[in-house]
Amino acid sequence: MRLSGGSVASIRFRWSAVSTLLILLTLVLAACGTAATPAPAQEPAAAQPTATSAPEAEPTATAQPEAEPTATAQPEAEPTAIAEEETMAFTGDPDAGSYIATLTGGCGCHFNRDLGGMAGGNKFEGPFGVVYARNITPDMETGIGGLSENDLVSLLRTGAGPGGWQLFPVMPYRAFSVLSDKEALDVAAYLHSLDAISNAVPDRELTSDPAPFTPDVAPPAEAPTDPVARGAELVTIARCGACHTPNNEDGSPNMDLMLAGATVRDSTSANITPDEETGIGAWTVEEIAALMRTGTRPDGSQVEDAMAQQIERRFNTLTEPDALAIAAYLKSIPPVSHNPFQ
Numbered sequence: 001m002r003l004s005g006g007s008v009a010s011i012r013f014r015w016s017a018v019s020t021l022l023i024l025l026t027l028v029l030a031a032c033g034t035a036a037t038p039a040p041a042q043e044p045a046a047a048q049p050t051a052t053s054a055p056e057a058e059p060t061a062t063a064q065p066e067a068e069p070t071a072t073a074q075p076e077a078e079p080t081a082i083a084e085e086e087t088m089a090f091t092g093d094p095d096a097g098s099y100i101a102t103l104t105g106g107c108g109c110h111f112n113r114d115l116g117g118m119a120g121g122n123k124f125e126g127p128f129g130v131v132y133a134r135n136i137t138p139d140m141e142t143g144i145g146g147l148s149e150n151d152l153v154s155l156l157r158t159g160a161g162p163g164g165w166q167l168f169p170v171m172p173y174r175a176f177s178v179l180s181d182k183e184a185l186d187v188a189a190y191l192h193s194l195d196a197i198s199n200a201v202p203d204r205e206l207t208s209d210p211a212p213f214t215p216d217v218a219p220p221a222e223a224p225t226d227p228v229a230r231g232a233e234l235v236t237i238a239r240c241g242a243c244h245t246p247n248n249e250d251g252s253p254n255m256d257l258m259l260a261g262a263t264v265r266d267s268t269s270a271n272i273t274p275d276e277e278t279g280i281g282a283w284t285v286e287e288i289a290a291l292m293r294t295g296t297r298p299d300g301s302q303v304e305d306a307m308a309q310q311i312e313r314r315f316n317t318l319t320e321p322d323a324l325a326i327a328a329y330l331k332s333i334p335p336v337s338h339n340p341f342q
């Protein structure tokens with residue numbers, strides 16, 4: 001299999017396949033929300049995926065994080081059965097994971113329209129080669145069914161799969177690296193709770209292997225409770241900067257204009273720094289929080305375009321404390337005088 005190179009032991013192969021799925025999954029989450037239809041979202045990564053559609057995360061099946069039923073049937077299961085059951089225990093809360101998955105973009109990149117679930121297969125092309133959103137349903141053969149919760153957490157936050165496999169950063173694991181341990185486990189449990197769909201996704205074809213990724217700061221055990229810190233986390237995982245921060249010529253984000261508005265494809269996003277003239281400095285925290293959940297500005301007008309779509313698909317699910325946290329964070333960043341509409 002291409003990723004691990006050569007023909008690898010079957011176990012390795014399976015993991016690779018799974019890892020790939022996860023990668024795509026993550027990508028979907030990140031890119032999806034943004035990359036949806038006309039949405040101009042771009043991950044600074046490399047190329048932006050042209051995702052087809054990004055339906056939100058589904059209705060969250062309330063998970064049956066059970067290991068396979070087969071274990072019991074087998075008379076005196078060999079030691080491996082027990083080991084497997086242990087490794088396959090999922091401790092996260094699938095409903096909480098669904099909430100996070102929706103905020104990140106609901107794994108929309110992985111949504112397979114024909115099969116009606118996160119069965120993957122959507123193709124992402126760029127100078128780096130070709131990757132396909134992986135099947136992130138818990139199918140044993142073609143999905144993530146063979147991955148443990150720790151494997152999934154690792155894929156989600158660092159792109160590292162079992163056996164030294166590394167996801168290509170179309171999958172937004174860099175953004176997801178700020179997820180707390182608890183939230184990452186919740187997302188793993190959510191994925192594990194989905195209905196399994198059998199769909200074999202083609203192998204990726206890359207011009208070079210992705211570099212391993214180590215986050216600058218180790219993730220916390222639990223999400224921060226301080227509103228500004230929580231808001232920073234949410235803005236990171238929701239990748240607001242993909243639309244609101246312009247890129248440099250090399251595709252990296254222009255941090256001098258962080259969240260100061262940008263034109264991506266045909267859509268221009270607003271300056272959401274606290275600049276009084278060109279940004280949202282005159283808005284209260286409550287007004288910003290209300291816009292995040294409803295799309296209504298303080299003057300009563302409605303946001304349109306890509307932002308309206310993002311609110312409909314994901315931000316309307318924000319809890320009030322989380323919407324207020326995003327607002328508190330936006331109030332805390334440096335004001336930048338920049339009118340993206342000029």
Ligand code: HEC
Nearest residue numbers: 034039040041238239240243268269270303304305306307
């Ligand atoms: C897919 C692209 C996209 C993403 C992702 C996105 N936005 Fe937006 N946002 C826009 C666009 C485009 C507008 C302008 C809409 C309009 O002109 O009606 C906008 C407008 C806004 C506004 C209103 C500003 C004003 O002056 O009217 C706020 C506040 C805002 N976004 C915050 C956020 C935050 C916070 C996030 C992340 C949690 C985010 N956006 C993610 C595209 C996006």
